[in-house]
Each structure stands twice: as structure tokens, then as C-alpha cells.
Amino acid sequence: MQRLRLLLCTGSLLCTTLAQAGTAIVIGGALRQDNPTVWQRVVREAGGPGARIAVFATAAANPERSAQQIITALQREGADARFIPVAPRLPGEDLQARLNDPALIEQVRSSQGVFFSGGAQELIVDTLQPAGQPSPMLRAIHEVVDRGGVVAGTSAGAAIMSRMMFRDAQDNLGILRGQWREGREYDRGLGFVGPDLFIDQHFLKRGRIGRLLPAMQRLGYRLGLGVEENSAAVIKDRQVEVIGARGALLVDLREARSDARLPAFNVRGARLSYLDSGDRYDLATHQATPAPHKLREPRIDPAASDYKPYLPRGHFFGDILGDGAIVSAMAQLLDSPADEVRGLAYEPVPGARGRASRLGFEFRLYKAPGLQGWFSGALGGEDYTVLDARLDVIPVQVAHPLYTPLRPTAMPASAPHP
Structure with a gap:
């Protein structure tokens, strides 16, 4: 089994090689408790009943409540899910002490899966990857994936899956019109799905095709995947499987072109594919x-x-x-x-x-x-x-x-x- 090695790229950009051994489950947000298809799949990919899953509510406004909801759903499917109290908004906790606690780091490292809650994705990257540098806790998470474990995330926890991510880009039209600043609208992600696939979430509900297209063009991505709410994309061995209530939109810009003479965003020849629940896509063969x-x-x-x-x-x-x-x-x-x-x-x-x-x-x-x-x-x-x-x-x-x-x-x- 090849190991997933963390590399520091030009400009201190954290990236990953393609030799990912584990599974990424990208959940589009608004995941319902009564969606057993997705919850069961997370537990199954982590090893089945009894699998140890570390729950990070780092992005959440109320970390304890968000973590407990996730733990309840995972335990219902037989997992041994436990809260990792590393969250800026967790009252009464020393964030840096928790982030560097050897016992907590070892608890994560020995897990078979990791689950990221929704909330504000910038809190995840700022906490686990300050100034673009992976913390020991993040390295422990990557070790879980490297040896074949699962990393799952919903909403904000999905946004951080790609090498680059939307940081705070709520205005679709603003992005279309050219509002695009590093550290504001976009930032480094954590790279769990490899360097060549860009992820977006809450996709159909919020009309985010309007921000995905210009983001991909600006960042040099040829493939993008926008996952709908209460749905998930399971990415393993360069295969994408869509599960849950609805589906995901795959954007392919490999043959697309734009006219530099036009003073605003434009694209011609983009390919769109809507993958419904149960559909699959091969990232290698397209x-x-x-x-x-x-x-x-x-x-x-x-x-x-x-x-x-x-x-x-x-x-x-x-x-x-x-x-x-x-x-x-x-x-x-x-x-x-x-x-x-x-x-x-x-x-x-x-x-x-x-x-x-x-x-x-x-x-x-x-x-x-x-x-x-x-x-x-x-x-x-x-x-x-x-x-x-x-x-x-x-x-x-x-x-x-x-x-x-x-x-x-x-x-x-x-x-x-x-």
C-alpha cells in the first residue's frame, strides 16, 4: 500500500499526492438524521460496527451540540464515535493545549475514521493548518486516511476536502463578477480528495454553479464536484459514487475555453453531468x-x-x-x-x-x-x-x-x- 505523503508546494501550499489509500465521503450539508444510507456508509467504510470514529466539530457554532448529534447518528449504526474537543468556539477550553495534547492526537491516530461537522470551514483550516502548515493533529488525521481509513465531512466539513476551497464566498453573483481574494473568498483546503478535484456543497439548493465555474477557472481546476444537500459523494480509488437523497453535479472544463477580450468571466464548451443517487464516475477514465x-x-x-x-x-x-x-x-x-x-x-x-x-x-x-x-x-x-x-x-x-x-x-x- 502506497503512503499518502504531505508535501509543501510552491508558496507554502499544502497539497497531497494521488496515492490516497482511504475513502473520502463528501456530504453536501443538511444531512438528516433519518438518512441511513449515508450514515451507514460512513461506518462501513471505517470498518463496520465497532469502528472508532473521531468527531471534529471544529467548524460549529455550538461544538458540543453538533458533535453529539453526529455521535448519536454514528452510534446508531454501530460505530464507537467520540468527540475530539478541538474547536475555537468551545467554551472553557484551551484550544492550543487541546490541539497539541499527545493523548488526543494518539486517540485520533488510532481511529479508523474521522468526521468533520458543518459550520464555518475557515475555523477548520485556521485551527488544523495555521498559516498553511499542518499541525500534528492534522498529520494524525492524514495517517488515518493513509492506512485506509475514512474521512467524512458535511457542509463546512465537505468544503475542506479539496486542495483549495471556498473560504467565505456566499455571493454567487459577486464571484461571477470577479470578487476573488485569497484569504477571503478562497483559501487552502486540507486536500483529502487529491489535487485535481474541486469540491463545493449545498450545491443545487443554493445555485452554486454560479461560483464554482469562475473559481475553477481562477484556480486552474479542470474537474469540479458540487454535492447537493442530504446527499454524499463517496470517493475511493479514483471512483466517485453518489448516495443519499439527491445527487451531485460534475463540471468538466478540460475542453472549455474563454475569450480574454471580454471584460468579465466567460466560458464556452463546459461539460456538465448530473449524477443522481447510485450513479458512479471514474476520475481516471472520465x-x-x-x-x-x-x-x-x-x-x-x-x-x-x-x-x-x-x-x-x-x-x-x-x-x-x-x-x-x-x-x-x-x-x-x-x-x-x-x-x-x-x-x-x-x-x-x-x-x-x-x-x-x-x-x-x-x-x-x-x-x-x-x-x-x-x-x-x-x-x-x-x-x-x-x-x-x-x-x-x-x-x-x-x-x-x-x-x-x-x-x-x-x-x-x-x-x-x-
Whole structure:
């Protein structure tokens, strides 16, 4: 078994080699207690019932409460889960003493799994990796993964999984418009999924395709994975398996290009794939495999001679960054007669008077060779898998107000009074 070695890269950037022996479980946030699929998988990857799992609520506003909720869920599945009291917001504790406590470090090192709570991801990296340097506690966590253990994290605990991460970037449009500062919007992550995959969370619910695309472009990532709430991506041996309530969006920029002449973010030829629960993706071959229940259904191939689209012609999405809008647009593209589906990302100007304009972005999804998918209602919903939808994003000027009310006209004299 190859060991995972920590390296200091140019500029003191912490990175990892690809020889990761363990499993990373990236949870998109808002993980429900009654989602046994995800909780059971964490315990299973750690070794099954009796597995020792160290719980870090370092990111949490109320570490003790968050840790206890996680411990309860893991213990319900048979794990021996224990709180590691290393959190800046834990009252009455000496953070540095706990962080460097040999007994706590050994407890982590001897665990078979590590679980990071949600909260503020900057608290995790600032605590475990101050000034970009791995602490002894972080080295102990990497040892767990190195020998085949599992590292899991939800929300903030998912954000820290990639080599670089969003630090505090709540404004999707702000990122699209170029707001991008080291130590503010982005920072070093902990690198549990290797150096070539960028992670985002709460993805569909919060329309975070708007921040993922420019972040990947700025940081030089070709592959990005946005995991939806109450769902998880299990990453092991360069394989991604999606589990839980919904799915994850894979963004592939390997063939994408941009126009440097345009004064704002733009991209052409991005590939988007929506991986539903049970779907898999091979990071080495870039091949996706739908869930077994999907493969029992006919493949939807717009290029096939017998293609019969089910949905009406795709409509325009007035807020492409809305809850689930990007996946709805992809489903429209796959399963409707439309050759393209468009949407707009913009923000009204509160209180604007007269005609004004503001920078927005048009999202254009379009059919191209390779687009295919599957649909299934076997799990009680209308569930699509969509592979290789193409996307262009171009900057546009949006007029404000975008629309104006019609004014009443004079009522004809012959018209009866109401």
C-alpha cells in the first residue's frame, strides 16, 4: 500500500499526492438524521460496527451540540464515535493545549475514521493548518486516511476536502463578477480528495454553479464536484459514487475555453453531468455509469433515430441560480425538442430609477455529441441522470428595471361600468 505523503508546494501550499489509500465521503450539508444510507456508509467504510470514529466539530457554532448529534447518528449504526474537543468556539477550553495534547492526537491516530461537522470551514483550516502548515493533529488525521481509513465531512466539513476551497464566498453573483481574494473568498483546503478535484456543497439548493465555474477557472481546476444537500459523494480509488437523497453535479472544463477580450468571466464548451443517487464516475477514465435501476430503463439519446422527447420545449430560466434550476434546465435539454435551453443570472438594483444596466450572465445549455441520459421513477421521484450537457456562459448587460407595468388606458365610452 502506497503512503499518502504531505508535501509543501510552491508558496507554502499544502497539497497531497494521488496515492490516497482511504475513502473520502463528501456530504453536501443538511444531512438528516433519518438518512441511513449515508450514515451507514460512513461506518462501513471505517470498518463496520465497532469502528472508532473521531468527531471534529471544529467548524460549529455550538461544538458540543453538533458533535453529539453526529455521535448519536454514528452510534446508531454501530460505530464507537467520540468527540475530539478541538474547536475555537468551545467554551472553557484551551484550544492550543487541546490541539497539541499527545493523548488526543494518539486517540485520533488510532481511529479508523474521522468526521468533520458543518459550520464555518475557515475555523477548520485556521485551527488544523495555521498559516498553511499542518499541525500534528492534522498529520494524525492524514495517517488515518493513509492506512485506509475514512474521512467524512458535511457542509463546512465537505468544503475542506479539496486542495483549495471556498473560504467565505456566499455571493454567487459577486464571484461571477470577479470578487476573488485569497484569504477571503478562497483559501487552502486540507486536500483529502487529491489535487485535481474541486469540491463545493449545498450545491443545487443554493445555485452554486454560479461560483464554482469562475473559481475553477481562477484556480486552474479542470474537474469540479458540487454535492447537493442530504446527499454524499463517496470517493475511493479514483471512483466517485453518489448516495443519499439527491445527487451531485460534475463540471468538466478540460475542453472549455474563454475569450480574454471580454471584460468579465466567460466560458464556452463546459461539460456538465448530473449524477443522481447510485450513479458512479471514474476520475481516471472520465466515464460515468448510471445506477442499476436507471440502466433498466431506456437510454435517452437525442442523436438516436428513435429519440422521442417527453418534456415540452425547454423554457427560459429567469433565475438560473435558483434552487435546482441548473439541473431542471439540463433535464429540459435532454428530454425536450429544444436544441438549447437558456437562463439568466442577474441581480435587480433595489430602488433604481430610470433606465440603468448591470452586469449579468447568460447561461446557454445546448445539445452536442455525447449528450445522453436516463430517467426513472423507481425511487418515487422523477429522477434524471444527464451526461455531457454543454454550457456557455457569457456576460451581458441587464437593463433595470427589467420590466415596467402597463399603464391603464382610457376606457371606451361605450364600455359598461363594472
